Each structure stands twice: as structure tokens, then as C-alpha cells.
Amino acid sequence: MRHRLLTRAELSTETGISKPTAGESVRRLTEAGLVVDTGRRTPGGRGRGRVGSYYSLAPDVGTALAVSVAPEGVVAECVDAYGNLVARVEEPVGRPARPDDVATALGRAVDRVRELVEARQEADFAGDRGDRGDRGELGPAGRLRLDAWPRLAVVSAADPVDRHTGRLLQLPDAPFLLGEIDPVAVLAGRVAGTVLVDNDVNWAAEAERAAAPMDDFAFVYLDEGLGCAIVSDGEVRRGHRGVAGEVAHLVTVGPGGRAMPLIEVFGLLGLRHGRSTAIDVDRLLEERPPEVVTAVGGLVAALATLIDPEVVVIGGRWGTPLSDVIAEEVSRSPRPVPVRAASVKNEPSLAGARAQALDMLRALIVGR
């Protein structure tokens, strides 16, 4: 998976397994249909010895789906076992997002991804036939009609997710952006295997961890919704129901030193959108009220005492630009903790979901 193309001798040195065993393993894997002789041979130019045969994963080991579901719309990506992006579809949703619209967009995005994958396989098939035909070397792989269905899906949703059912959860006093949709039900008929759903913030934290490996940190996401992911001992910890880090209701320091839930601070400051429960990010960024910084400082302090993170990473549309001020606020507290802005800027949740999808696909291919 890491090298894409290897001879048996290379596999032997790479893995430390002896040559005969590596050769025999490749034979068994080929027989099982997991590995194919690509027909390619080692170039004469490299070294002088005998030419080797390049093997690779069979083209039909399958693909995985990574999907991001947010109020703006749905993004669905299909990756293969090498981590290549095979297809990508963006499906916008009109604002305000109604649950039904989101669910349909999700279904449509995945359907369109499958069409793209099919088209691409068709093209590869034709190309393969052409190539091989020229060299008179049509491998068995070229003859297969491939299955375009992803073997699994990993979904990132911009709302709390029930760990066991995969359904989105409305928590009291928390913004609920997408509504009661059930991604597992929507994808059940569109994916061959598991559908894993989790909160976008948890996936973003996963991406952050991949970018800068850390065992213990907290990822605070400050956008229209408020979220937080907790990574302990190298894993995202989701809690019993899966709603660990749903910080909207955490008691913090409000205006005038009063104790109040974090989300209430925004209400008091008139920073919540009139009709929905979401935060008015544009206005917040204009006004940058110090009360908000103090309140977030309280959240970070609570994380520091309860989780003891190495660092608190701040992301989100208003969290990232305010991270400096928050860091300063926290540095003045009696238990300071390093605070920094998120390092993954581009679609962090999707990146995390994609990495997870790739991991799971590889495990599925390798595992028993």
C-alpha cells in the first residue's frame, strides 16, 4: 500500500521476510485475488541483474468514502487503498439548511460519487485494454468488471453524534445546525459495509493529530457552533454517548464575573442569530468583545484542569483569528497551558474523516 509497486525481492527486503517466503506469500495473495502481477518489469537500466516482476494491490480491493455534512452543504470523496482521491462531489444546501434537504443532498452526493467512480473505472478498463493490447499482455485484472460501491463510509457531521446509533443528537441549549438526520440510514443502501459517523470537531482533531502527532491535547472549535474534541493517550475520546466535548453548556465566566453556560454569553452579548441557535460569526469578528475571550478562557482553563492537555488547539472561523488573544488570556490564568491556532486549514474535518476512511479500508483489506 505504501509503495504501490514492488517486486518480490523488494518486498522481502522491505519486510524482512526471507525471499522464498515473500515469493510464496505473493503467490498466495495473488491466488486470493488481493495482489496482481502488473505486467511491468524492472527497467534494465537500474542495476544489472535479472529483471523483476512488479506486483501491486489488485484493482478490485475497493474504495472508501469520506463525507462531510455541514450546513453549507455536503462534500463526498472516494479514496482508494493508496489514499488517492478517486472522485469528489460537492453538493450545496440552501440556507437555512432544512434536515430533509441535508439528507437528500447527502444521498445525492454519494450517488454522484459512485457514478464518477464507475465512469473512471470504465475509462481505466478501456485504457488498460488498449495498453496491454499493444504489448500483447492483457492481465487478468483488465478483464474484471469492478464494483464501484465503496466498502465503507466515514461521515463527519456538524452536530453531536450518538456514538452507538450514528444519529445526530439535539442537546439542550446547544445550536443544532443540521437537524435530526440519520446518515447511517441514508448510506445503508449506498455503501457495502460499515458507516461510521462522528462529529466534525472530532474528525478535525484527528486531522490535527495526524499533522502534528500529540498524545494529549484538546481541540476547541469556535464557529457557528461550539465544539471541542479531547485527545487522550493518542485517541479521540468520545465519552459514553459520544457527546464528550459538547461545550455549549459548560459553566464559565460570563460578563461581570457571573457563572453561566458558555452559549449564554453569546446570547447576552446579542451574538446569536435571531431565528436559529447559531452564533453570528461575522458580527463577532467585527466586535471581538473581551467578554467572549474571557468566557473562552474559562473553557480552556476547565480543559486544562480536567484533561491536562499538552496544548489546546483552537480552530473554527472565529476561533482561529482570536487564538492569539485567547492564548494571552490563558497565559494570565493561574494554570496556564499552551494555546495555538489549528495547523490544518483546509477542510480539517473532511481530512480527518478521509484519514480514518483510508485506515479502515486498509484494515479491511489486510484483516482477516
Place this chain on the structure above:
Amino acid sequence: MRHRLLTRAELSTETGISKPTAGESVRRLTEAGLVVDTGRRTPGGRGRGRVGSYYSLAPDVGTALAVSVAPEGVVAECVDAYGNLVARVEEPVGRPARPDDVATALGRAVDRVRELVEARQEADFAGDRGDRGDRGELGPAGRLRLDAWPRLAVVSAADPVDRHTGRLLQLPDAPFLLGEIDPVAVLAGRVAGTVLVDNDVNWAAEAERAAAPMDDFAFVYLDEGLGCAIVSDGEVRRGHRGVAGEVAHLVTVGPGGRAMPLIEVFGLLGLRHGRSTAIDVDRLLEERPPEVVTAVGGLVAALATLIDPEVVVIGGRWGTPLSDVIAEEVSRSPRPVPVRAASVKNEPSLAGARAQALDMLRALIVGR
């Protein structure tokens, strides 16, 4: 380890390994000195077949130490691989506990445990010789002079512990009961292998988990000091430095709805001992001020939002009796979470440390 005494045939059915292989394994284990033929034979009375030979762990696989270090004093226990208590010593410390006194008590307790273990081995040795002599069957095990040194130690300390060094840490605004002692240094010359030190609350949570298996819960310990252990996905999570759950400084709801650190509430209510930073438990239990219940409610609410526990377990000298009132307070909050009193009443921290010591000893014996 679970059965103490088994024949090769029993080992075979118990493990699912075939009889010849089980027999061969026992031969290898005996050769390696891990297992011995006890000389005992299956009683004629049970079944009719041929008599079998009972094998057991070799008597020299070693023991492990579990130690609890608290302001009242030190308790040291020695357990064998079966989980038997081999020796126990209690070493009181005069109050107020001075760091030097605690360190000496720790060393003395461990020394006395070793003396007890040695005495007991001497007795066993004599007994063995007597028994076997009568039956003319002196096994090779009886001849060994055993090593009384524990192979590892697990220490529970009533203060925050640095995860990497094992030293006790003074955190700002938190009670510091034992002082800057370094259990690893004290035990280095008294234990053959690893010395693992952790906070008493974490060990108590471990004991709680053993009593009622739960994957995600928080354990709040309310005594002279304030502590909290966080169990996520079946493991105690210690955080980066190891001070996760040091809640004394957590911002909560103080008198008059003001946001303030938890420990400050006790200061305002005059519930801290004059000279030390510890809480005056007796007075607290007399007065049972509602402000304390509200403040603890804030702590539980913070745990509920950040950790999403299945239940919050409350222990400690004043936490246990107040757990009902706290549960009621929490049930009125917008995010209620089940709250109950701790179920392990008897030396919970030592019980947790003992279980860990046993686990590690067994891993040491089995592992490579």
C-alpha cells in the same frame, strides 16, 4: 495463575491446546523455571483413570508491592502472582505529616514488608521440607532460597503525581498534603524492577472500575483534598503531565452565582484548615453548606459536558455522605447525569494499586 494447580490434561482442556502440545509446553515452562511439578497427584477418588501430576507456578516467580501513601500514614502490601496477600504493614505518620517523615515511613514500611516475606518464605521452606520429608518426595522447588525482593511496586499517593518522573507535584491553589517526596527514589533500592506511582484518586477509580465494569465514567473524590479521575474507553486517562482531574482550581459556581475556582469556595466559607491548604472535613460534615453542593454540582456539570460519562461516582470522606444531595442538585441541571456514591468502601486506592500490581506482575511473568 487462575487455577493454581492443574494437570497437563486440565491445562489442555482449559486452554483448548491439544494434549501433546500442552504437555510439551509444560515441559518447556518447567525447564525455564516458571512452572514446577508440585509433587501432588490427583486424588484417586475423583474419576477412575490414571493419576495426574499437578503443576503450578514456580514459587520463585516473585511478588509485587502495592503501597498507599497518605497523610495518615503508609500501608504496604505484598501480593503473589495468585493475588494472595503475602504480607501487610501499616506505618502511621504523625500529624501534620512532614515530607521527611512520610518518606521515612514509606521506606520503613517496605523494609518491614520484605522482612515479613522473608520470614514467611523461611517458614514455607521448613514446612515444605517437613511435608515432603515424610513422604520422601522433596521437590526441587523446596531447595531454593527465594528472593524476597518484590519485582515491582505500585504506589498510590494522596497528591498529584508527575506522570513521567513519578514525583509528587505541588500545583498552585491546590492542597498539598504530602510534600515533595519522590517515591521512585525511595523505592529504587528496595524493589527489583519498575516503580509506578500515581494519584490515589486514579487508583480508587481503577478499583471502582474493577468492582462495576464501566468504560466511561468520572470519579470525584471529596476529602481533605479534592480530586477527580477520568476513565474513558475503559482506561484511566492521566493527561500529558499526569495531572488530569486536579479540579481544585476548576471554575465553578460560587456563592452568589459568582464564577470562582472550586477550592476558593471552601476558603470563602471558612472550611479550610487554618495553617494547611486542606479542607476541614469534620466541620463541613456538620454544616453541610448548600454553597458547597452547588459548587460540586458545577464540577459534575463540567465533567458531564467535557467527558460525557455514563455515571459520576462520588467518593471521599465528605463526598460519599453528600452524594445524594449532589445527585439531586445535578438532576435539576439542564444536562443531568447519573450520580452515585462509590461502591468500594475499604481502602479504595490501595485496592486499585493492588490490582494494578497484580496485573503487572502477571504480565512480567508471562511476557517476554
Place this chain on the structure above:
DNA sequence: CATTCTAGTCAGGGCTCTTGCCTAGAAGGG
């Protein structure tokens, strides 16, 4: 005293791995 039952052993064989050596086939130098 033959039968029955259990503990333990023996023989043979399978699977997967190893090492050591051999063959195939290309490149390069005298």
C-alpha cells in the same frame, strides 16, 4: 478379574518460516 475411564505419550504429518545454494538473465569490462 475384566471393564471402564482418565492421564499422558508416541508417531506421523501439516503449515509456515528459515538458510543455503542454484538458475535465469541482463550489464559491463577487458
Place this chain on the structure above:
DNA sequence: CCCTTCTAGGCAAGAGCCCTGACTAGAATG
């Protein structure tokens, strides 16, 4: 131009650990 050198890959033999099935040892029972 041929021989040497080098790499890919295959073959043979054997180690290690496991299995199944059949056998032996030795006690209790009727």
C-alpha cells in the same frame, strides 16, 4: 565478443510448533 558480476527468483532441506489419532499406564468399579 566473451567472461565476470550482479540481481531476481526458485529449489531443497530443515526447524519449530502445532495438530490428529492411536497407543500405554494405571487406577476404580462391578
